[in-house]
Amino acid sequence: MTTEVKNLKGNAATRSKVQQQVVNSLQKRHRQEKLFRGAGVAAVSISILLVVLLFVNIFSKGLPAFWQHAIKLDIYFDPAVVKIAEKPVQQAGESDNEFRQRDLEWRSAVGMINFNRLIVDGLQKVIPDANEHRRDLQRIVTSGERFAIRDLVIKDPSIIGSTQSLFLLTDANIDVWLKGNIDRSLGDAQQQLSPKVREWVESLKAQGVIQNRFSFALFMNPDSRSSLASAGLAGAFMGSLYMMLVVIVLAIPMGVAAAIYLEEFAPKNKLTDLVEVNINNLAAVPSIVFGLLGASIFIGWFNLPMSAPVVGGLVLTLMTLPTVIIATRSTLKAIPPSIRQAALGLGASKSQAVFHHVLPLAIPGILTGSIIGVAQALGESAPLLLIGMKSFVASIPSSAMEQSTALPVQIYLWQGNELRNFFEARTSAAIIVLLALMLSLNSLAIWLRKRYEVRW
Amino acid sequence: MSESTVLNDAAKVKMTARDVKVFYGTNQAIHGIDMDIMENEVIAFIGPSGCGKSTFLRCLNRMNDTIDICRVTGQIALDGQDIYHPSLDVVQLRAQVGMVFQKPNPFPKSIYDNIAYGPKLHGLASKKSDLDDVVESSLRRAGLWEEVKDRLNQPGTGLSGGQQQRLCIARTIAVSPEVILMDEPCSALDPIATSIIEELIAELKQNFTIVIVTHNMQQAARVSDRTAFFHLGNLIELGVTNDVFTNPTQKRTEDYITGRYG
Numbered sequence: 040m041t042t043e044v045k046n047l048k049g050n051a052a053t054r055s056k057v058q059q060q061v062v063n064s065l066q067k068r069h070r071q072e073k074l075f076r077g078a079g080v081a082a083v084s085i086s087i088l089l090v091v092l093l094f095v096n097i098f099s100k101g102l103p104a105f106w107q108h109a110i111k112l113d114i115y116f117d118p119a120v121v122k123i124a125e126k127p128v129q130q131a132g133e134s135d136n137e138f139r140q141r142d143l144e145w146r147s148a149v150g151m152i153n154f155n156r157l158i159v160d161g162l163q164k165v166i167p168d169a170n171e172h173r174r175d176l177q178r179i180v181t182s183g184e185r186f187a188i189r190d191l192v193i194k195d196p197s198i199i200g201s202t203q204s205l206f207l208l209t210d211a212n213i214d215v216w217l218k219g220n221i222d223r224s225l226g227d228a229q230q231q232l233s234p235k236v237r238e239w240v241e242s243l244k245a246q247g248v249i250q251n252r253f254s255f256a257l258f259m260n261p262d263s264r265s266s267l268a269s270a271g272l273a274g275a276f277m278g279s280l281y282m283m284l285v286v287i288v289l290a291i292p293m294g295v296a297a298a299i300y301l302e303e304f305a306p307k308n309k310l311t312d313l314v315e316v317n318i319n320n321l322a323a324v325p326s327i328v329f330g331l332l333g334a335s336i337f338i339g340w341f342n343l344p345m346s347a348p349v350v351g352g353l354v355l356t357l358m359t360l361p362t363v364i365i366a367t368r369s370t371l372k373a374i375p376p377s378i379r380q381a382a383l384g385l386g387a388s389k390s391q392a393v394f395h396h397v398l399p400l401a402i403p404g405i406l407t408g409s410i411i412g413v414a415q416a417l418g419e420s421a422p423l424l425l426i427g428m429k430s431f432v433a434s435i436p437s438s439a440m441e442q443s444t445a446l447p448v449q450i451y452l453w454q455g456n457e458l459r460n461f462f463e464a465r466t467s468a469a470i471i472v473l474l475a476l477m478l479s480l481n482s483l484a485i486w487l488r489k490r491y492e493v494r495w
Numbered sequence: 496m497s498e499s500t501v502l503n504d505a506a507k508v509k510m511t512a513r514d515v516k517v518f519y520g521t522n523q524a525i526h527g528i529d530m531d532i533m534e535n536e537v538i539a540f541i542g543p544s545g546c547g548k549s550t551f552l553r554c555l556n557r558m559n560d561t562i563d564i565c566r567v568t569g570q571i572a573l574d575g576q577d578i579y580h581p582s583l584d585v586v587q588l589r590a591q592v593g594m595v596f597q598k599p600n601p602f603p604k605s606i607y608d609n610i611a612y613g614p615k616l617h618g619l620a621s622k623k624s625d626l627d628d629v630v631e632s633s634l635r636r637a638g639l640w641e642e643v644k645d646r647l648n649q650p651g652t653g654l655s656g657g658q659q660q661r662l663c664i665a666r667t668i669a670v671s672p673e674v675i676l677m678d679e680p681c682s683a684l685d686p687i688a689t690s691i692i693e694e695l696i697a698e699l700k701q702n703f704t705i706v707i708v709t710h711n712m713q714q715a716a717r718v719s720d721r722t723a724f725f726h727l728g729n730l731i732e733l734g735v736t737n738d739v740f741t742n743p744t745q746k747r748t749e750d751y752i753t754g755r756y757g
Contacts, residue, residue, distance in 0.1 A: 307563055377600035380561075380594075380600065381666075382612075383561060383589065384667070385589065385590075385612065385670060386589040386613065386670060
């Protein structure tokens, strides 16, 4: 080997000169290659580091919010306080409307009762010097819990007269304080809690009366501003769910059908070229523009309700359509033409060739593209701000026409809440829920692709 | 193309082409071809790349329809019926004139489904047992039955290249066409698979009219009854295979066969 090289170099002066040039350029090339690889490795490392940082940050902040402090109280449903008539039952011959009217009257009567009394009574049992500090006593249990107690009575009035052991969420400030998110060296004025309350909760925590428990409130409750500790994601989650249903029902069939027509059947002429260019451009339109369009068309012309998931779903459908169409078309393009020819050669019509052979092969790609599109729509917030879905909604929507917000918008709303050290964790928890949803959607896409993949 | 055009007087003309011209956009690929294809003969199209032999072949079952810019003029008839007539259903034509492609292209389905697709499409078998019979007889005629009878439910794409091509032939004859067009059916196969396909062609000749495009002149000499030589979109010579190869009437044919160009 070495002798050969020597001979090669030694043979002619010109050749050795050429070889020398090659060797020189080779060194340069190797250097460039190393540099390029180094840059690539550095880029990947930096991105991994940033992703890890993001996740560590979100999880370290958000995970504690899945647990919340609650106080265990023996609530005596005192018949002297809870004075209500019998729960109405629909009688024979009574129309639905009449019954509903009676039921409503009964419920509002129940709503007038001072359930806070029951909580205060329960607190007095665990706090010996409660009577001297009535004002402070009101600050321990978050205000939303009196409605939880009311709902227990409405559900089953027979508990009146009994004593129930219940876990009630503590006030948001107590939760923050017990989690150590308030600097305890600060002066009294900056502690959010009065010295008496601090003393109480410390001792109750030590006794095990106040416990840090998994917070179902985060998942079961709608947003709340009067009772911050009970603010939950359920409203936003349902809003997002309805929107995704609208997107899946509209965007995927429409997008796939449009792509099949454009790719397989449409004649190639100026008009279809124009359509194609427009679809590609639509995919690049900033999403907030779709929000403007939704506000003026769906709300302005069609008079659909503001803040409703149906409008949000329609807007997100428009935004998702180009993604679905482009993904489907590129999948169809990738199906080898030999399959179409084989089918046509056997006497299949064009649509038979497409639906019997091309489409089944394209299903994995179409599903992947569609689910990625839906996941994009799920994480979108800008267009929703313009159609009123950033309003504060304190109820869980029971249909797509009711006012609601969406998960990404809820994150935005919580991020701006004044009680920072409570909602910082809540925000991160909401982000974790959203990420988990996205992750499950993407896993579904991967699973479907594997499931329907045909080996060649 | 005088006396040698017709094999013998008893042979019946299956397909006729009169003044066929093909254009791709403004580019003319074929400059007026006249040809008669006889029943139960094997006719080979030879010629250098780009001579229009495949294009002409694809006119015979209108596969060119799928290319938007392709335009065909002149007349092609099957059993005296114009195949470009507006009233003719192209689906029916392709059931009569089947096609085998250059690269084996089985559907990514089971061997059984590959064969059964055509008969199902055209409603040739109503019962499962009828379909089973069609699948078996087609595979037998393609000489593939013994090799695959135990794995009919396995994917057709899992077979070897030669087996795949025989599967494609079996798939074509399952529809019982009258004419089979073969577009360089052996160009992707090894010599052994090629010789199996060539033997198969010789057998199929008894029931079908076969038109085969090939780059391999020995193959044309071995399998065909008549040979047509194409050059630059023209039919230069058409005659009994033996005559074309041993005693070509045209200078260009001779040059091509002796390897002076192509």
